[in-house]
Amino acid sequence: MKLRIATLSLLALLSAAVPARAEDPAAYPTHKIRMLLPYAAGGGGDVVGRLLADKMGKSLGQSIYIENHTGAAGTLGTQMVATSPNDGYTITVGGMTTHVLAPAIYPKLPYDSIKDFTTIGRIGTSSIMLVATKDFAANDIKGLIARAKKGQPIQYGSWGVGSTGQFCAEILMQQTGIKMDHVPFNGIAKLAGDLLGGHISLATLDMATATPLVKDGSIKALAACGERSPSLPDVATYKEQGVAFDRNLAWAMYAPAGLAPPIAQKLSAALKEALDDAEVKQKLLGLGITPQFVPGEEQRDINARDIAAWKQVAKDAGIEVK
Secondary structure, three states: OHHHHHHHHHHHHHHHHOOOOOOOHHHOOOOOEEEEEOOOOOOHHHHHHHHHHHHHHHHHOOOEEEEEOOOHHHHHHHHHHHOOOOOOOEEEEEOHHHHHHHHHHOOOOOOOOOOOEEEEEEEEEEOEEEEEEOOOOOOOHHHHHHHHHOOOOOEEEEOOOOOHHHHHHHHHHHHHOOOOEEEEOOOHHHHHHHHHOOOOOEEEEEHHHHHHHHHOOOEEEEEEEOOOOOOOOOOOEOHHHOOOOOOOEEEEEEEEOOOOHHHHHHHHHHHHHHHHOHHHHHHHHHOOOEEEEEEHHHHHHHHHHHHHHHHHHHHHHOOOOO
16 A cells, blocks of 8 residues: 555656647637736737737637836836747847847847847837926927936936946937937836936936827927837927937737747738737827738848847947946
8 A cells, every 4th residue: 555655756757847738829819818028018019918908819719918027117027028938938028229229339238139030020110209398498408418418417217227228328428429418218118207206307208108199288398219109290300400310119929939830820911900900000000000901931030130230229329238
């Protein structure tokens, strides 16, 4: 009896040590999918993720629920995605900061934004908006330069050290010679709240966050870092205001590396279907994002080229995050 019990115990241990067989990719998805977003609830990336989760969930026949994990300008939550199981049940929405800019300026980033992810596809392109409180004594870059030349101290907020928002401000300083002190915030929602409350008067915001606030008159926009936004077409770009910078900024969807091709294809098809939806297009445009689907492998190659290019831009601008 003791021998039989011992044998059964050994078999149980051996069974527990063998990982469960992954489900058949053809049957995917069989249960809920987690969209892990490295942004605070209410921020631009969070709004984009929730919009896509709703439409993609209906297409896939399974609900997609949201988890927000903020910190380190989005790189903390992005690392969590990179180390999640590659079974198709963890996906994320990544912006320029998490998948292109951070790899270009962080020498010790805890993930490889190319090797550690399966790129599902591009969502669209956008800009970063330089914004200010309504009573800020400048309405454009020319006015900001004039204020700086008077010797008045200028502080600006971004959603974190090494964020695309900080990068856009650093480019502005490098190109114009003005000086501004950086105030990093833990997340874009907190930054927007303090801007609305008058605790900081100048900031860089992503278009998804800035657009509704500018449209309702809560804040004003000074310039667009990137392309002209279809949602704020009257706001001139950096380049149009004499600052040599006109790069497009892309949003894309990712999953952990090693995702089975049939699962990646299903997610990619669901993303494309969502972006083709008239309601989704309208809402993304309202957030300052131009919908533009690009297949995963193609976007992956674009990211790799952009990282190399932005490394040079960061070097020329003297931007380094240790």
